[in-house]
Amino acid sequence: xxxxxxxxxxxxxxxxxxxxxxxxxxxxxxxxxxxxxxxxxxxxxxxxxxxxxxxxxxxxxxxxxxxxxxxxxxxxxxxxxxxxxxxxxxxxxxxxxxxxxxxxxxxxxxxxxxxxxxxxxxxxxxxxxxxxxxxxxxxxxxxxxxxxxxxxxxxxxxxxxxxxxxxxxxxxxxxxxxxxxxxxxxxxxxxxxxxxxxxxxxxxxxxxxxxxxxxxxxxxxxxxxxxxxxx
Amino acid sequence: xxxxxxxxxxxxxxxxxxxxxxxxxxxxxxxxxxxxxxxxxxxxxxxxxxxxxxxxxxxxxxxxxxxxxxxxxxxxxxxxxxxxxxxxxxxxxxxxxxxxxxxxxxxxxxxxxxxxxxxxxxxxxxxxxxxxxxxxxxxxxxxxxxxxxxxxxxxxxxxxxxxxxxxxxxxxxxxxxxxxxxxxxxxxxxxxxxxxxxxxxxxxxxxxxxxxxxxxxxxxxxxxxxxxxxxxxxxxxxxxxxxxxxxxxxxxxxxxxxxxxxxxxxxxxxxxxxxxxxxxxxxxxxxxxxxxxxxxxxxxxxxxxxxxxxxxxxxxxxxxxxxxxxxxxxxxxxxxxxxxxxxxxxxxxxxxxxxxxxxxxxxxxxxxxxxxxxxxxxxxxxxxxxxxxxxxxxxxxxxxxxxxxxxxxxxxxxxxxxxxxxxxxxxxxxxxxxxx
Numbered sequence: 001x002x003x004x005x006x007x008x009x010x011x012x013x014x015x016x017x018x019x020x021x022x023x024x025x026x027x028x029x030x031x032x033x034x035x036x037x038x039x040x041x042x043x044x045x046x047x048x049x050x051x052x053x054x055x056x057x058x059x060x061x062x063x064x065x066x067x068x069x070x071x072x073x074x075x076x077x078x079x080x081x082x083x084x085x086x087x088x089x090x091x092x093x094x095x096x097x098x099x100x101x102x103x104x105x106x107x108x109x110x111x112x113x114x115x116x117x118x119x120x121x122x123x124x125x126x127x128x129x130x131x132x133x134x135x136x137x138x139x140x141x142x143x144x145x146x147x148x149x150x151x152x153x154x155x156x157x158x159x160x161x162x163x164x165x166x167x168x169x170x171x172x173x174x175x176x177x178x179x180x181x182x183x184x185x186x187x188x189x190x191x192x193x194x195x196x197x198x199x200x201x202x203x204x205x206x207x208x209x210x211x212x213x214x215x216x217x218x219x220x221x222x223x224x225x226x227x228x229x230x231x
Numbered sequence: 232x233x234x235x236x237x238x239x240x241x242x243x244x245x246x247x248x249x250x251x252x253x254x255x256x257x258x259x260x261x262x263x264x265x266x267x268x269x270x271x272x273x274x275x276x277x278x279x280x281x282x283x284x285x286x287x288x289x290x291x292x293x294x295x296x297x298x299x300x301x302x303x304x305x306x307x308x309x310x311x312x313x314x315x316x317x318x319x320x321x322x323x324x325x326x327x328x329x330x331x332x333x334x335x336x337x338x339x340x341x342x343x344x345x346x347x348x349x350x351x352x353x354x355x356x357x358x359x360x361x362x363x364x365x366x367x368x369x370x371x372x373x374x375x376x377x378x379x380x381x382x383x384x385x386x387x388x389x390x391x392x393x394x395x396x397x398x399x400x401x402x403x404x405x406x407x408x409x410x411x412x413x414x415x416x417x418x419x420x421x422x423x424x425x426x427x428x429x430x431x432x433x434x435x436x437x438x439x440x441x442x443x444x445x446x447x448x449x450x451x452x453x454x455x456x457x458x459x460x461x462x463x464x465x466x467x468x469x470x471x472x473x474x475x476x477x478x479x480x481x482x483x484x485x486x487x488x489x490x491x492x493x494x495x496x497x498x499x500x501x502x503x504x505x506x507x508x509x510x511x512x513x514x515x516x517x518x519x520x521x522x523x524x525x526x527x528x529x530x531x532x533x534x535x536x537x538x539x540x541x542x543x544x545x546x547x548x549x550x551x552x553x554x555x556x557x558x559x560x561x562x563x564x565x566x567x568x569x570x571x572x573x574x575x576x577x578x579x580x581x582x583x584x585x586x587x588x589x590x591x592x593x594x595x596x597x598x599x600x601x602x603x604x605x606x607x608x609x610x611x612x613x614x615x616x617x618x619x620x621x622x623x624x625x626x627x628x629x630x631x632x633x634x635x636x637x638x639x640x641x642x643x644x645x646x647x648x649x650x651x652x653x654x655x656x657x658x659x660x661x662x663x664x665x666x667x
């Protein structure tokens with residue numbers, strides 16, 4: 001088995017500079033690590049350490065200034081905007097801290113949205129969305145709007161949505177940041193189960209409890225990797 | 232379900248989230264489109280009415296009419312067109328198809344004790360055709376009547392009604408001056424013709440009695456004596472008018488020149504005027520075109536205002552929905568998808584506005600007639616001061632205005648929707664996501 005086949009992602013000397021009101025901010029100053037298939041990684045670090053920037057790059061929401069990011073063997077840094085969109089729609093599941101559900105759409109409609117942009121809507125779509133809603137325990141709230149759900153329920157909708165394109169690569173940006181401990185536990189159980197299915201999960205968190213449930217923790221500081229430890 | 236259909240459904244859904252805002256935007260386009268159709272319809276209606284009045288005089292006709300010169304110029308020998316003028320025209324101008332000598336005098340018509348003031352018209356049989364009079368009963372005058380100088384007459388509709396309110400007038404006698412005339416026909420009523428400048432007075436053809444011009448010459452002579460307080464006024468003229476019908480419409484203008492020359496040779500006084508309905512018709516058509524262009528311009532401005540309304544709303548929407556755009560982009564929407572979505576919303580707004588505007592445009596005729604009638608009922612004095620064409624206006628729907636208005640509304644939607652849509656798509660996904 002070659003190295004590429006077993007790696008979900010490979011990051012080499014990744015740099016990201018921002019120009020913020022005339023001043024260049026070096027958010028990432030050369031980050032390198034490999035992500036084997038099925039890994040469960042937490043990324044930690046103080047504010048401004050570059051962890052959100054890193055997650056955005058991993059989620060194909062942004063392109064690096066320099067370095068390479070191979071996702072399943074393809075260099076994301078070389079993709080154009082449409083290809084990045086395509087990749088987001090079909091290969092990546094992204095869970096946001098603030099859920100980012102569309103308030104006008106129902107639970108089912110929110111879940112099916114990535115399929116819509118991936119161009120894979122078909123007769124089985126609704127069944128699949130209902131199945132996912134059941135998986136995250138919201139089978140009885142299919143036609144509710146996000147505003148009628150609690151924070152934990154909203155986050156579970158977001159997780160269901162990130163799963164709808166059946167991604168092998170999932171990213172979560174402080175998925176439990178806005179939730180109380182009971183709901184945090186629920187969400188982490190769900191993520192753990194998904195990882196057990198063989199999905200690669202990378203999450204950003206501030207909390208050591210959350211990091212403790214992952215298999216590997218990368219700590220960032222000032223745009224560099226401080227530590228990279230596997231439990 | 233096709234992609235286009237989904238985009239459409241999505242945009243309708245988004246628009247329904249802000250029903251009032253969408254409705255107001257639609258209203259802008261509605262007013263623009265309905266305005267285009269209304270203004271064109273009213274313009275067409277007024278133009279048609281004016282043209283019909285002129286066409287009522289006949290596009291192939293040349294009207295030569297006696298004008299009374301100022302008092303000190305009138306000679307004992309009389310004034311105006313003469314029977315010689317008529318004969319000369321008919322004999323020398325080959326392009327003339329028909330010429331009708333006409334003499335009109337005011338008379339009181341009597342049937343027993345019924346009396347009725349009207350116009351007694353001496354003419355030839357062709358008069359009916361040229362002025363588009365048709366008999367509703369009996370017949371008009373014939374060449375035989377003319378040759379025999381018969382005491383036959385044809386009555387206009389109102390004259391017949393007033394003199395013979397009960398029973399059939401045909402075969403009955405009426406009295407004009409001290410002569411009896413046998414009624415041989417009753418004419419259908421027709422729309423009055425327009426008065427044009429000073430030379431052709433408006434004619435309403437409703438209070439007429441038609442007799443052969445030869446009979447009129449023999450029985451009544453050429454002299455009219457009008458009694459006024461303190462004096463008698465003599466009025467000596469042979470003919471009031473000669474109506475000429477030219478063989479072909481294209482020959483009208485050259486014929487006019489010949490007619491003018493022919494008559495001028497025998498008249499020292501400016502006691503006649505030549506009117507050419509065709510010239511007036513052409514003028515009216517030009518005026519109408521200008522009028523329509525002007526109205527069209529106003530309507531176009533209102534559509535642009537509606538379009539700016541759409542643009543305004545869409546730009547506000549883009550700002551307001553920045554976060555939504557960010558979420559959609561993060562979940563895999565391409566720039567193109569976002570552009571399509573916003574463009575679809577703009578087009579849906581303008582198409583809905585356009586369709587409603589067309590419905591509103593179709594209601595132009597009933598609504599404006601209703602308003603006109605109400606106004607006539609409530610403010611009769613004020614309405615009476617308005618020009619005839621305005622009081623009687625009946626909007627005519629211009630058929631091409633509907634596809635035009637609809638096309639414009641779609642074009643407006645796309646034009647004013649493109650910029651906000653592109654703005655929306657250019658948003659950076661991460662920036663958009665952070666937007667609160």
